[in-house]
Amino acid sequence: MVLWLLLAVWGAEPISVEVATLDGRHLSGRLEALSADALVLERDQATLRIPVAELLEVRAAEPATPSAVADSGPMVTLQDGSRFRTTSARIQGGQLVMAHPLWGALTWPAALLRTLQFAPDEPALQSAWKQLAERPSKKDLLVIRKEDVLDHLDGVAGDIDETKANFLLDGDQISVKRERIFGIVYSRKEVPATREALRVEFAGGDVLVVRQMVFTRGQWQVHLGGGRQFTVPADSVQRLDYSQGKVQYLSALEPREVKYTPFWDYVFEYQRDRHLFGGPLRIGGRSYARGLAIHSKTQLRYRLGGEYRRFAAVVGMDPEIPFDSNRPETRAKVRLEIRGDGRLLFAADYHAGDPPQALDLSVEGVAELEILVDFGDDSDIGDRIHLGEARVVK
Numbered sequence: 001m002v003l004w005l006l007l008a009v010w011g012a013e014p015i016s017v018e019v020a021t022l023d024g025r026h027l028s029g030r031l032e033a034l035s036a037d038a039l040v041l042e043r044d045q046a047t048l049r050i051p052v053a054e055l056l057e058v059r060a061a062e063p064a065t066p067s068a069v070a071d072s073g074p075m076v077t078l079q080d081g082s083r084f085r086t087t088s089a090r091i092q093g094g095q096l097v098m099a100h101p102l103w104g105a106l107t108w109p110a111a112l113l114r115t116l117q118f119a120p121d122e123p124a125l126q127s128a129w130k131q132l133a134e135r136p137s138k139k140d141l142l143v144i145r146k147e148d149v150l151d152h153l154d155g156v157a158g159d160i161d162e163t164k165a166n167f168l169l170d171g172d173q174i175s176v177k178r179e180r181i182f183g184i185v186y187s188r189k190e191v192p193a194t195r196e197a198l199r200v201e202f203a204g205g206d207v208l209v210v211r212q213m214v215f216t217r218g219q220w221q222v223h224l225g226g227g228r229q230f231t232v233p234a235d236s237v238q239r240l241d242y243s244q245g246k247v248q249y250l251s252a253l254e255p256r257e258v259k260y261t262p263f264w265d266y267v268f269e270y271q272r273d274r275h276l277f278g279g280p281l282r283i284g285g286r287s288y289a290r291g292l293a294i295h296s297k298t299q300l301r302y303r304l305g306g307e308y309r310r311f312a313a314v315v316g317m318d319p320e321i322p323f324d325s326n327r328p329e330t331r332a333k334v335r336l337e338i339r340g341d342g343r344l345l346f347a348a349d350y351h352a353g354d355p356p357q358a359l360d361l362s363v364e365g366v367a368e369l370e371i372l373v374d375f376g377d378d379s380d381i382g383d384r385i386h387l388g389e390a391r392v393v394k
Contacts, residue, residue, distance in 0.1 A: 268295030333376030
């Protein structure tokens, strides 16, 4: 009741959110407040306070509606993975000076830039542009479109205004009309570490890595480094990702070793973030954006280096495996074993139709984590197990 009175006074609508925590909880409710210390959630006629240090993700329960989006302005990508489209952008005195329809006027050091795309997105050229953007280079690349091909010059990018770009090419300063430039790929530089560790996804697709998000009086306050901040409407934010520096998903790691031992002659390679045969990774009635799909017999070894405290996952058999509940002895079965530095941490048998199980194990001090999915009793038919949100936590 108090919350609704306050919302009426402030003229703000409540926001329904879904919250994931490091200990594996998934909570839903109305977002009352978010500060540097804690998130306050109203659910089931009770108020729950969750420390920010325990947050993994906060997501809008309904798709956010973009209130202001730049349709065709320059696209900016920063070294930290931020990506957003602007209404205007220029380089002046080593600074990116830009305007955004929602965030307003902002500046960033040009040293933080990864790419600056002036031309509109074109499907036929995006693959070539992506390859140039990911290419390691000690020099900046001035990318020019020649019909349906992207060509580039290697040099040093300088100031850029609304009509031209200055570029140092083989020791000579040249000026190129901006209308001729598809974009600029900046050399990867050693950027000093910052405290920005919160990834924010906005409605419309813009992504920004920030220092802190605050929710109060029905608005989001976005805090950047250097004292910069701006305010955006409550319905403009789709997702807050707190996992950076806290969590490492196994699907984002390369195993130190992968070993397959097929029952017959066919090897089923394990899959990341999807079903073994394509499609969503599902456990029970829920789909998981991150996780592993593994067929027997598969052994995966990951190097952790003693940097993590917990291993967590939701474990269950592939729900697409058919089974006869009247003949439980015929159900597909696998054995899951998890070891840390050779020491058995967990072992259990799983059958088709079993309910999902939340797994939370201590891996403190563990240098190498091993996951073994072994054969069941009846060959390897249906031996498919899913590990949703399989992750290690610091």
